[in-house]
Each structure stands twice: as C-alpha cells, then as structure tokens.
Amino acid sequence: MTQTNEIGDIQVAEVLDTSGLLCPLPVYKAALVLKKLEPGDVLELTCTDPGSLEDIPALARQRRDVLLAVDDRGGVQKFWIEKGEGV
Amino acid sequence: MTDLARSLANISQAEAGPKRKRLALVASKGTLDAAYPPLILATTAASLGWEVGIYFTFYGLDILHKDRYQKLKMASLANPAGPIRLPNLIGAIPGATAAATKVMKRWMKRSRMPDVTEFIEMAQGLDVTFFACATTMGVMGVEEGDLIAGCDIAGAARFLDYAADADVQLFV
Structure with missing residues (x-):
C-alpha cells in the first residue's frame, strides 16, 4: 500500500482504525500491531479520541518508534508510525 | 563475581540498550x-x-478475587461525583448501589470501554504482574485458590523492592 500525504509517498505495512474508541484503546491496539511489525514497517493509524493527538506521539516516543507524519482534520487524526528497533 | 564474569555482565548490559521503564x-x-x-x-x-x-491490597484485592471481580459495585453513598448524584440519605436506601453500578456499566459500554474482566485479560496479555497482598489475604481470609490464575502473592517488602526500581509509582 502506498499513501500520499504532505511528506510524500509512504509505504504502509498495516492500517488500523480506532475511530470511536477512547484511551487507552487507541494506544493499546496500536501497540499490539506495532509489536507484530518489522522495524522500518509503517502503521497508518486513525483516531478520533482528542487525547490521541498527544497520546500517539507519546506512544511513539516511549516505544522508540518514529512518528513520520500527523494529519489532523477536525476530529479525525491520522498518524504514520514507523516501527523502531527499540521495543 | 570474577573479573571475567563482571566484564561479561557489563557487555550484556550494554547490548541490552537503555533500561526498560517500570x-x-x-x-x-x-x-x-x-x-x-x-x-x-x-x-x-x-x-x-x-x-x-x-500491588492489590485491602479492598483492591477484590479485583483479583475470582468470585468478586466481575461483580464490583459503584458506591451510591458518600460519592457526590457518582453516576447518579444522590443525597446520602437516598444513596443509603436498598437498590441505590445497584442502580449506580448499572449506570456506570452502561456509561462504559456506551463509550465502548472494556469491562474489568477484559482489562484484566488485556493486562495479563501484556505480562503485567499482579501482586496479591499477603497480609490482606490473611486478614480477609482469602486463599490463593480464590484468586484469578497467575497472581504473585507478595508482602510489602517484596513490592517495595520492585517499586524501588520503578520510574513511576502511583497509589490508587
């Protein structure tokens, strides 16, 4: 899968939609997917919980993944997270 | 420890990267x-x-109790922030606790939040350690067999030994 966004084309390995779910579910579900991916793989994550705007960057920071891009469209946020080597 | 063992230990520690947070x-x-x-x-x-x-201690131990963790209740008394805001006099009448519990469960379900059982399964799936307070078990007559599987029965010293190496410690 290739997704185009403001930073260009991103090869996406997995897509996860957590629309309608509240904390801790977006973080919990994203972490389960990231664990299964290989380092360098990208997860495209959709969230609607307003807390996710801060929670998902915190998840990436703590897990030592790389948050490639964020797209915040009034109530719906998309994140592209590249799995790091860390966890 | 011999010098060789010590240097091997240092090497494996360095390879493990930054210490995992606790x-x-x-x-x-x-x-x-x-x-x-x-x-x-x-x-x-x-x-x-x-x-x-x-560390599940005192009434918190009910969250690990096989017969009780699926039946935890919401207090209707002395809780001005509860799901139904009742004066204490009304909150004390029979049925008020059951009603408050029902409302809380409905809220959680409507918000698509997992229930306590699901949260326990999620935590166990992520290898969260459940320490059951040994003193509470003695005081309240709770046996190991009364607890959900996989609990680590621990005294305060054992838990503090664990907490001393933690980056974040919180009391709920």
Whole structure:
C-alpha cells in the first residue's frame, strides 16, 4: 500500500482504525500491531479520541518508534508510525 | 563475581540498550470506578513497552478475587461525583448501589470501554504482574485458590523492592 500525504509517498505495512474508541484503546491496539511489525514497517493509524493527538506521539516516543507524519482534520487524526528497533 | 564474569555482565548490559521503564501501582480500592484507573494505566504503560506491576491490597484485592471481580459495585453513598448524584440519605436506601453500578456499566459500554474482566485479560496479555497482598489475604481470609490464575502473592517488602526500581509509582 502506498499513501500520499504532505511528506510524500509512504509505504504502509498495516492500517488500523480506532475511530470511536477512547484511551487507552487507541494506544493499546496500536501497540499490539506495532509489536507484530518489522522495524522500518509503517502503521497508518486513525483516531478520533482528542487525547490521541498527544497520546500517539507519546506512544511513539516511549516505544522508540518514529512518528513520520500527523494529519489532523477536525476530529479525525491520522498518524504514520514507523516501527523502531527499540521495543 | 570474577573479573571475567563482571566484564561479561557489563557487555550484556550494554547490548541490552537503555533500561526498560517500570511502573509500580498500588490498587487499594475495590469499587467498580476505582478498579478502572490502575487497569487503564497498567495496560497503557505496558503498551508503551514498560514493565508494569500492580500491588492489590485491602479492598483492591477484590479485583483479583475470582468470585468478586466481575461483580464490583459503584458506591451510591458518600460519592457526590457518582453516576447518579444522590443525597446520602437516598444513596443509603436498598437498590441505590445497584442502580449506580448499572449506570456506570452502561456509561462504559456506551463509550465502548472494556469491562474489568477484559482489562484484566488485556493486562495479563501484556505480562503485567499482579501482586496479591499477603497480609490482606490473611486478614480477609482469602486463599490463593480464590484468586484469578497467575497472581504473585507478595508482602510489602517484596513490592517495595520492585517499586524501588520503578520510574513511576502511583497509589490508587
């Protein structure tokens, strides 16, 4: 899968939609997917919980993944997270 | 330790990279609303890649009790922030606790939040350590067989030994 966004084309390995779910579910579900991916793989994550705007960057920071891009469209946020080597 | 063993230990430590963060929680309350915060924080921290342990003590031990953890209740008395805001006089009448519990469960379900059982399964799936307070078990007559599988029965010193190496310690 290739997704185009403001930073260009991103090869996406997995897509996860957590629309309608509240904390801790977006973080919990994203972490389960990231664990299964290989380092360098990208997860495209959709969230609607307003807390996710801060929670998902915190998840990436703590897990030592790389948050490639964020797209915040009034109530719906998309994140592209590249799995790091860390966890 | 010999010099060789020590240098080997240093090498393996260096290879392991930065130390994993650790969260140590105390869950001391056994009402439905008080069961959620430690379980939410534990599953979140474990999702962040942290090592997590929860020390269930006093009424908090009910969250590990096989016959009780699915029946935790919301207090209708002395809780001005509860789901139904009742004066204490009304909150004390029979049925008020059941009604408050029902409302709380409905709220959680409507918000698509996992229930306590699901949170416990999520936490166990992420290798969260459940410490069961040994003193509470003695005081309240709770046997190991009364607890859900996989609990680590621990005294205060054992938990503090674990918490001393934690980056975050919280009491709920």
